[in-house]
Amino acid sequence: MEAVKVIEIKKSVFAENEQDANQLRKELKGKGVFLLNLMSSPGSGKTTTLIQTINRLKEHLNIAVMEADIDSDVDAIRIKEATGIPSIQLHTGGMCHLDAEMTRQGLDNLELQNIDLVILENVGNLVCPAEFDTGAACNAMLLSVPEGHDKPLKYPLMFSICDVVVVNKMDVLPYFDFDLEQCKEWIHMRNPKAEVIPISAKTGEGVDAFAAWLLQKVNNWKL
Amino acid sequence: MHELGIVFYIIRDVKKVAEEHRVPLVKTVVMNIGEVSTVVPEYLTDCWRWAADKEDLLRGCELKCNIIKAVTTCNACGAEYATVEHGRKCPLCGSEDTVLKCGNEVEIKEIEV
Numbered sequence: 001m002e003a004v005k006v007i008e009i010k011k012s013v014f015a016e017n018e019q020d021a022n023q024l025r026k027e028l029k030g031k032g033v034f035l036l037n038l039m040s041s042p043g044s045g046k047t048t049t050l051i052q053t054i055n056r057l058k059e060h061l062n063i064a065v066m067e068a069d070i071d072s073d074v075d076a077i078r079i080k081e082a083t084g085i086p087s088i089q090l091h092t093g094g095m096c097h098l099d100a101e102m103t104r105q106g107l108d109n110l111e112l113q114n115i116d117l118v119i120l121e122n123v124g125n126l127v128c129p130a131e132f133d134t135g136a137a138c139n140a141m142l143l144s145v146p147e148g149h150d151k152p153l154k155y156p157l158m159f160s161i162c163d164v165v166v167v168n169k170m171d172v173l174p175y176f177d178f179d180l181e182q183c184k185e186w187i188h189m190r191n192p193k194a195e196v197i198p199i200s201a202k203t204g205e206g207v208d209a210f211a212a213w214l215l216q217k218v219n220n221w222k223l
Numbered sequence: 224m225h226e227l228g229i230v231f232y233i234i235r236d237v238k239k240v241a242e243e244h245r246v247p248l249v250k251t252v253v254m255n256i257g258e259v260s261t262v263v264p265e266y267l268t269d270c271w272r273w274a275a276d277k278e279d280l281l282r283g284c285e286l287k288c289n290i291i292k293a294v295t296t297c298n299a300c301g302a303e304y305a306t307v308e309h310g311r312k313c314p315l316c317g318s319e320d321t322v323l324k325c326g327n328e329v330e331i332k333e334i335e336v
Binding site: 004006008009012017131 | 225227228229232233235236237240244246250261319328329330331332333334335336
Protein backbone atom coordinates (compact mmCIF):
# COMPACT_ATOMS: atom_id res chain seq x y z
CA MET A 1 0.00 0.00 0.00
CA GLU A 2 1.20 3.44 -0.85
CA ALA A 3 2.10 5.50 2.20
CA VAL A 4 0.39 8.84 2.69
CA LYS A 5 2.74 11.71 3.34
CA VAL A 6 1.54 14.80 5.18
CA ILE A 7 2.97 18.19 4.31
CA GLU A 8 2.25 20.80 6.94
CA ILE A 9 1.38 24.26 5.57
CA LYS A 10 -0.33 26.18 8.41
CA LYS A 11 -0.83 29.34 6.43
CA SER A 12 -3.74 31.76 6.35
CA VAL A 13 -5.56 31.78 3.04
CA PHE A 14 -5.54 35.59 3.12
CA ALA A 15 -1.77 35.90 3.74
CA GLU A 16 -0.80 36.14 0.08
CA ASN A 17 -3.44 38.74 -0.71
CA GLU A 18 -2.26 40.80 2.24
CA GLN A 19 1.29 40.69 0.89
CA ASP A 20 0.10 41.67 -2.59
CA ALA A 21 -1.95 44.50 -1.09
CA ASN A 22 0.95 45.88 0.95
CA GLN A 23 3.21 45.77 -2.10
CA LEU A 24 0.62 47.58 -4.23
CA ARG A 25 0.09 50.23 -1.52
CA LYS A 26 3.85 50.85 -1.40
CA GLU A 27 4.08 51.22 -5.18
CA LEU A 28 1.13 53.61 -5.28
CA LYS A 29 2.67 55.67 -2.48
CA GLY A 30 5.87 55.92 -4.54
CA LYS A 31 3.89 57.14 -7.54
CA GLY A 32 1.86 59.60 -5.44
CA VAL A 33 -1.40 57.90 -6.37
CA PHE A 34 -4.08 57.73 -3.64
CA LEU A 35 -6.41 54.74 -3.96
CA LEU A 36 -9.75 54.95 -2.16
CA ASN A 37 -11.71 51.72 -1.75
CA LEU A 38 -15.41 52.58 -1.53
CA MET A 39 -17.70 49.86 -0.21
CA SER A 40 -21.41 49.62 0.58
CA SER A 41 -24.56 47.55 0.12
CA PRO A 42 -26.21 47.59 -3.32
CA GLY A 43 -28.39 50.67 -3.76
CA SER A 44 -26.88 52.88 -1.07
CA GLY A 45 -25.99 55.56 -3.64
CA LYS A 46 -22.29 54.95 -4.31
CA THR A 47 -22.34 56.12 -7.91
CA THR A 48 -24.41 59.27 -7.20
CA THR A 49 -22.15 60.11 -4.26
CA LEU A 50 -19.08 59.69 -6.44
CA ILE A 51 -20.46 61.96 -9.16
CA GLN A 52 -21.20 64.70 -6.60
CA THR A 53 -17.81 64.31 -4.92
CA ILE A 54 -15.80 64.16 -8.15
CA ASN A 55 -17.49 67.28 -9.51
CA ARG A 56 -16.32 69.14 -6.39
CA LEU A 57 -12.74 67.81 -6.56
CA LYS A 58 -11.92 67.61 -10.27
CA GLU A 59 -10.58 71.18 -10.37
CA HIS A 60 -8.08 70.33 -7.63
CA LEU A 61 -7.14 66.76 -8.50
CA ASN A 62 -6.77 64.45 -11.49
CA ILE A 63 -9.20 61.63 -10.74
CA ALA A 64 -10.03 58.25 -12.25
CA VAL A 65 -12.67 55.72 -11.28
CA MET A 66 -12.69 51.93 -11.41
CA GLU A 67 -16.15 50.39 -11.18
CA ALA A 68 -16.24 46.79 -10.02
CA ASP A 69 -19.38 44.79 -10.67
CA ILE A 70 -20.35 41.24 -11.35
CA ASP A 71 -21.79 42.31 -14.71
CA SER A 72 -22.73 45.34 -16.92
CA ASP A 73 -21.02 48.69 -17.45
CA VAL A 74 -23.85 51.07 -16.51
CA ASP A 75 -21.91 52.59 -13.60
CA ALA A 76 -18.76 53.32 -15.60
CA ILE A 77 -20.83 54.99 -18.32
CA ARG A 78 -22.78 57.06 -15.77
CA ILE A 79 -19.58 58.32 -14.13
CA LYS A 80 -17.98 59.22 -17.46
CA GLU A 81 -21.07 61.07 -18.72
CA ALA A 82 -21.68 62.98 -15.48
CA THR A 83 -18.10 63.99 -14.66
CA GLY A 84 -16.01 63.64 -17.83
CA ILE A 85 -13.22 61.83 -15.96
CA PRO A 86 -11.65 58.50 -17.04
CA SER A 87 -13.72 55.60 -15.79
CA ILE A 88 -13.22 51.89 -16.38
CA GLN A 89 -15.40 48.92 -15.61
CA LEU A 90 -14.00 45.79 -13.98
CA HIS A 91 -15.92 42.55 -14.10
CA THR A 92 -15.32 40.19 -11.21
CA GLY A 93 -16.59 37.15 -13.11
CA GLY A 94 -19.19 36.21 -10.53
CA MET A 95 -17.00 36.95 -7.52
CA CYS A 96 -18.38 39.03 -4.69
CA HIS A 97 -15.29 41.14 -4.07
CA LEU A 98 -12.05 42.45 -5.54
CA ASP A 99 -8.64 41.40 -4.28
CA ALA A 100 -5.29 43.16 -4.63
CA GLU A 101 -4.36 41.31 -7.82
CA MET A 102 -7.63 42.24 -9.56
CA THR A 103 -7.18 45.85 -8.39
CA ARG A 104 -3.67 45.89 -9.87
CA GLN A 105 -5.00 44.61 -13.21
CA GLY A 106 -7.53 47.45 -13.22
CA LEU A 107 -4.87 50.05 -12.37
CA ASP A 108 -2.73 48.80 -15.28
CA ASN A 109 -5.41 50.16 -17.59
CA LEU A 110 -5.09 53.72 -16.24
CA GLU A 111 -2.39 56.27 -17.03
CA LEU A 112 -1.28 56.60 -13.42
CA GLN A 113 1.48 59.16 -14.04
CA ASN A 114 -1.24 61.78 -14.60
CA ILE A 115 -3.51 60.75 -11.74
CA ASP A 116 -3.69 61.85 -8.08
CA LEU A 117 -6.76 59.93 -6.93
CA VAL A 118 -8.22 56.61 -8.05
CA ILE A 119 -11.57 55.68 -6.58
CA LEU A 120 -12.42 51.99 -6.60
CA GLU A 121 -16.14 51.36 -6.36
CA ASN A 122 -16.14 47.85 -4.93
CA VAL A 123 -18.91 45.28 -5.47
CA GLY A 124 -22.07 46.16 -3.49
CA ASN A 125 -21.71 43.85 -0.50
CA LEU A 126 -20.98 44.39 3.21
CA VAL A 127 -19.40 41.00 3.90
CA CYS A 128 -16.79 39.78 1.43
CA PRO A 129 -15.04 43.02 0.36
CA ALA A 130 -14.12 43.58 4.03
CA GLU A 131 -12.06 40.38 4.05
CA PHE A 132 -9.88 41.21 1.06
CA ASP A 133 -7.41 44.10 1.28
CA THR A 134 -7.29 45.80 -2.13
CA GLY A 135 -4.12 47.78 -1.48
CA ALA A 136 -6.06 51.01 -0.99
CA ALA A 137 -4.68 53.92 1.05
CA CYS A 138 -8.07 54.36 2.72
CA ASN A 139 -11.27 52.36 3.07
CA ALA A 140 -14.56 54.24 2.92
CA MET A 141 -17.99 52.83 3.56
CA LEU A 142 -21.28 54.30 2.48
CA LEU A 143 -24.30 53.53 4.63
CA SER A 144 -27.71 54.89 3.66
CA VAL A 145 -30.57 55.89 5.97
CA PRO A 146 -33.12 53.32 4.64
CA GLU A 147 -30.73 50.48 5.53
CA GLY A 148 -31.09 51.22 9.24
CA HIS A 149 -28.77 52.35 12.03
CA ASP A 150 -28.14 48.81 13.26
CA LYS A 151 -25.83 47.85 10.37
CA PRO A 152 -22.63 48.35 12.44
CA LEU A 153 -23.88 45.58 14.75
CA LYS A 154 -24.70 43.22 11.90
CA TYR A 155 -21.57 43.72 9.79
CA PRO A 156 -18.88 44.41 12.41
CA LEU A 157 -15.86 43.57 10.23
CA MET A 158 -16.84 46.06 7.52
CA PHE A 159 -17.16 48.89 10.05
CA SER A 160 -13.98 47.94 11.86
CA ILE A 161 -11.77 48.30 8.75
CA CYS A 162 -13.16 51.67 7.55
CA ASP A 163 -11.41 55.00 7.91
CA VAL A 164 -14.62 56.88 7.14
CA VAL A 165 -18.33 56.01 7.19
CA VAL A 166 -20.43 58.28 4.99
CA VAL A 167 -24.12 58.21 5.93
CA ASN A 168 -26.09 58.93 2.75
CA LYS A 169 -29.74 59.83 2.01
CA MET A 170 -30.04 62.20 4.98
CA ASP A 171 -32.82 63.99 3.00
CA VAL A 172 -35.21 61.10 3.74
CA LEU A 173 -34.40 60.94 7.46
CA PRO A 174 -37.90 62.17 8.51
CA TYR A 175 -39.48 59.09 6.91
CA PHE A 176 -37.32 56.45 8.60
CA ASP A 177 -36.60 55.38 12.17
CA PHE A 178 -32.91 56.04 11.70
CA ASP A 179 -31.08 57.25 14.80
CA LEU A 180 -27.84 58.94 13.67
CA GLU A 181 -26.42 59.33 17.19
CA GLN A 182 -27.06 55.66 18.01
CA CYS A 183 -25.50 54.71 14.68
CA LYS A 184 -22.38 56.76 15.46
CA GLU A 185 -22.12 55.14 18.88
CA TRP A 186 -22.28 51.64 17.37
CA ILE A 187 -19.75 52.53 14.66
CA HIS A 188 -17.33 53.85 17.29
CA MET A 189 -17.86 50.76 19.42
CA ARG A 190 -16.42 48.74 16.52
CA ASN A 191 -13.93 51.35 15.39
CA PRO A 192 -13.18 54.35 17.63
CA LYS A 193 -11.11 56.05 14.89
CA ALA A 194 -13.77 56.05 12.14
CA GLU A 195 -14.86 59.44 10.88
CA VAL A 196 -18.65 59.70 10.34
CA ILE A 197 -19.91 62.17 7.72
CA PRO A 198 -23.69 62.52 7.09
CA ILE A 199 -24.57 63.57 3.52
CA SER A 200 -27.30 63.61 0.92
CA ALA A 201 -25.88 62.90 -2.52
CA LYS A 202 -29.23 63.99 -3.96
CA THR A 203 -29.46 67.47 -2.38
CA GLY A 204 -25.69 67.91 -1.98
CA GLU A 205 -25.91 68.40 1.80
CA GLY A 206 -22.67 67.39 3.53
CA VAL A 207 -20.88 66.44 0.29
CA ASP A 208 -18.49 69.39 0.74
CA ALA A 209 -17.38 67.92 4.06
CA PHE A 210 -16.68 64.53 2.52
CA ALA A 211 -14.86 66.13 -0.44
CA ALA A 212 -12.72 68.19 1.98
CA TRP A 213 -11.89 65.07 4.04
CA LEU A 214 -10.83 63.23 0.88
CA LEU A 215 -8.80 66.17 -0.50
CA GLN A 216 -6.86 66.40 2.75
CA LYS A 217 -6.13 62.65 2.75
CA VAL A 218 -4.89 62.79 -0.86
CA ASN A 219 -2.65 65.81 -0.11
CA ASN A 220 -1.19 64.10 2.98
CA TRP A 221 -0.50 60.94 0.95
CA LYS A 222 1.62 62.91 -1.51
CA LEU A 223 3.86 64.44 1.18
CA MET B 224 -20.39 33.55 -1.98
CA HIS B 225 -16.85 34.47 -0.94
CA GLU B 226 -16.28 30.73 -0.42
CA LEU B 227 -15.57 30.40 -4.15
CA GLY B 228 -12.95 33.15 -3.96
CA ILE B 229 -11.39 31.43 -0.97
CA VAL B 230 -11.33 28.12 -2.85
CA PHE B 231 -9.33 29.77 -5.65
CA TYR B 232 -6.87 31.04 -3.02
CA ILE B 233 -6.54 27.55 -1.51
CA ILE B 234 -5.93 26.02 -4.95
CA ARG B 235 -3.25 28.61 -5.69
CA ASP B 236 -1.44 27.96 -2.39
CA VAL B 237 -1.72 24.16 -2.60
CA LYS B 238 -0.42 24.18 -6.19
CA LYS B 239 2.61 26.16 -5.08
CA VAL B 240 3.40 23.75 -2.22
CA ALA B 241 2.85 20.71 -4.47
CA GLU B 242 5.26 22.16 -7.02
CA GLU B 243 7.91 22.79 -4.36
CA HIS B 244 7.62 19.18 -3.14
CA ARG B 245 7.23 17.72 -6.67
CA VAL B 246 3.92 16.10 -5.79
CA PRO B 247 1.86 14.81 -8.75
CA LEU B 248 -1.44 14.29 -6.91
CA VAL B 249 -2.90 15.65 -3.67
CA LYS B 250 -5.29 13.32 -1.80
CA THR B 251 -6.58 15.57 0.96
CA VAL B 252 -6.38 19.22 1.94
CA VAL B 253 -7.03 19.91 5.62
CA MET B 254 -8.31 23.36 6.59
CA ASN B 255 -8.64 25.09 9.95
CA ILE B 256 -11.86 27.09 9.86
CA GLY B 257 -12.74 29.31 12.82
CA GLU B 258 -16.31 29.32 14.10
CA VAL B 259 -16.57 33.09 13.55
CA SER B 260 -14.51 33.28 10.34
CA THR B 261 -17.69 33.94 8.24
CA VAL B 262 -16.77 30.94 6.09
CA VAL B 263 -19.49 28.31 5.78
CA PRO B 264 -17.72 24.91 5.61
CA GLU B 265 -20.53 23.26 3.56
CA TYR B 266 -20.33 25.99 0.90
CA LEU B 267 -16.56 25.76 0.94
CA THR B 268 -16.57 22.00 0.26
CA ASP B 269 -19.23 22.41 -2.47
CA CYS B 270 -17.19 25.10 -4.24
CA TRP B 271 -14.08 22.98 -3.70
CA ARG B 272 -15.56 19.95 -5.48
CA TRP B 273 -16.51 22.05 -8.49
CA ALA B 274 -13.18 23.87 -8.78
CA ALA B 275 -10.75 21.15 -7.65
CA ASP B 276 -11.94 18.60 -10.22
CA LYS B 277 -10.91 21.00 -12.97
CA GLU B 278 -7.27 20.67 -11.86
CA ASP B 279 -5.18 17.56 -12.66
CA LEU B 280 -3.32 17.90 -9.38
CA LEU B 281 -6.52 17.96 -7.31
CA ARG B 282 -8.92 15.67 -9.15
CA GLY B 283 -10.93 13.75 -6.52
CA CYS B 284 -8.99 15.48 -3.72
CA GLU B 285 -11.01 15.81 -0.53
CA LEU B 286 -11.25 19.07 1.44
CA LYS B 287 -11.56 18.48 5.20
CA CYS B 288 -12.53 21.30 7.54
CA ASN B 289 -11.41 21.30 11.18
CA ILE B 290 -13.66 23.68 13.05
CA ILE B 291 -11.77 25.88 15.53
CA LYS B 292 -13.87 26.94 18.50
CA ALA B 293 -14.04 30.71 18.97
CA VAL B 294 -12.77 32.02 22.31
CA THR B 295 -12.91 35.63 23.51
CA THR B 296 -10.74 37.14 26.25
CA CYS B 297 -12.16 39.84 28.53
CA ASN B 298 -9.69 42.70 29.05
CA ALA B 299 -11.49 43.81 32.20
CA CYS B 300 -11.58 40.60 34.29
CA GLY B 301 -9.28 38.34 32.29
CA ALA B 302 -11.90 35.62 31.76
CA GLU B 303 -12.02 33.51 28.62
CA TYR B 304 -15.42 32.48 27.28
CA ALA B 305 -17.16 30.95 24.25
CA THR B 306 -17.68 33.69 21.65
CA VAL B 307 -20.60 32.12 19.79
CA GLU B 308 -22.62 31.73 22.99
CA HIS B 309 -21.95 35.12 24.59
CA GLY B 310 -20.82 37.50 21.82
CA ARG B 311 -18.81 40.59 22.67
CA LYS B 312 -20.09 41.09 26.21
CA CYS B 313 -18.25 39.20 28.97
CA PRO B 314 -20.75 36.86 30.69
CA LEU B 315 -18.79 37.10 33.97
CA CYS B 316 -18.32 40.83 34.54
CA GLY B 317 -20.47 42.42 31.80
CA SER B 318 -17.61 44.39 30.23
CA GLU B 319 -17.63 45.04 26.47
CA ASP B 320 -13.86 45.53 26.41
CA THR B 321 -13.20 42.09 24.96
CA VAL B 322 -10.95 40.72 22.25
CA LEU B 323 -11.23 37.60 20.08
CA LYS B 324 -8.48 35.14 21.04
CA CYS B 325 -9.11 32.57 18.31
CA GLY B 326 -11.88 31.45 15.99
CA ASN B 327 -11.45 33.59 12.87
CA GLU B 328 -8.91 31.29 11.19
CA VAL B 329 -9.14 30.47 7.51
CA GLU B 330 -5.92 28.54 7.06
CA ILE B 331 -4.56 25.56 5.23
CA LYS B 332 -3.34 23.20 7.95
CA GLU B 333 -1.75 20.48 5.84
CA ILE B 334 -2.06 18.40 2.71
CA GLU B 335 -1.91 14.63 2.34
CA VAL B 336 -0.17 13.37 -0.77
